[in-house]
Amino acid sequence: MNVLRFDSEAAWVNGIACLWRDRLRLNPRLRMCLPSGHTPNKVYETMGRSVTSGQASFQEAEVFALDDFGGLALDDPGRCRNMLRHHLLNRVDLPKERFHFLDTEASDLERVCREYDEQIEKAGGFDLTLLGIGLNGHLGLNEPGSAVDCVTRRVEMAASSVKSSAGYLSHSNLPTWGVTVGLKQLLASREVWLLANGAKKAEIVARTAKGEVTQDVPASMLRQHPNAWLIVDAEAGAKL
Numbered sequence: 001m002n003v004l005r006f007d008s009e010a011a012w013v014n015g016i017a018c019l020w021r022d023r024l025r026l027n028p029r030l031r032m033c034l035p036s037g038h039t040p041n042k043v044y045e046t047m048g049r050s051v052t053s054g055q056a057s058f059q060e061a062e063v064f065a066l067d068d069f070g071g072l073a074l075d076d077p078g079r080c081r082n083m084l085r086h087h088l089l090n091r092v093d094l095p096k097e098r099f100h101f102l103d104t105e106a107s108d109l110e111r112v113c114r115e116y117d118e119q120i121e122k123a124g125g126f127d128l129t130l131l132g133i134g135l136n137g138h139l140g141l142n143e144p145g146s147a148v149d150c151v152t153r154r155v156e157m158a159a160s161s162v163k164s165s166a167g168y169l170s171h172s173n174l175p176t177w178g179v180t181v182g183l184k185q186l187l188a189s190r191e192v193w194l195l196a197n198g199a200k201k202a203e204i205v206a207r208t209a210k211g212e213v214t215q216d217v218p219a220s221m222l223r224q225h226p227n228a229w230l231i232v233d234a235e236a237g238a239k240l
């Protein structure tokens with residue numbers, strides 16, 4: 001896994017946005033898998049400004065949401081798809097029909113998952129996947145113990161993920177399950193950027209990069225990927 005370390009959070013945000021603009025310039029039809037959560041928000045907002053100022057365009061690109069929580073109201077701002085809309089999609093020129101997300105409340109969830117994977121595969125897989133990292137090393141909602149070849153599916157959330165979800169919600173009805181793109185599709189992405197900022201990620205970032213490659217730390221599986229980048233600010237990279 002390549003490691004890119006920036007001296008400050010501001011440099012980290014600008015560095016990632018700069019790389020991202022570059023990828024979009026090289027391939028305007030970039031197919032991306034994108035996370036929500038706190039990690040990417042400033043990067044997303046910077047990309048919004050890049051589009052407004054004509055430095056980038058998502059017009060021909062395609063976005064697949066990485067995951068979503070189950071059991072929340074469709075318009076709950078803490079839903080992954082709504083966070084993604086708020087911080088990125090409402091600010092860029094991606095046509096609505098090129099945003100794909102998982103309908104967690106569908107009666108046949110198994111079918112929704114199969115169709116999502118088919119859509120991803122039919123499109124040719126992901127060119128670029130951005131990921132945050134959970135405090136337990138999860139990727140999306142692929143919690144510790146997830147198999148490397150797991151596909152898009154319903155999952156029960158780990159206790160630490162349930163607890164973290166409170167940070168996105170304005171109520172105490174925390175989700176206990178969700179739907180996530182599987183490690184199979186994430187590891188098949190042509191390029192993967194694992195983003196981490198802030199001191200509270202330092203421990204899990206160090207385990208991911210220097211500990212054992214193990215299913216118990218799903219992010220460590222990215223070390224077997226030929227084009228994965230761990231992109232950290234000084235605080236998150238402090239124990240590397």
Ligand code: PGA
Binds near residue numbers: 037039132140164
């Ligand atoms: P965060 O979540 O970006 O809100 O820290 C990351 C994750 O749990 O995957």
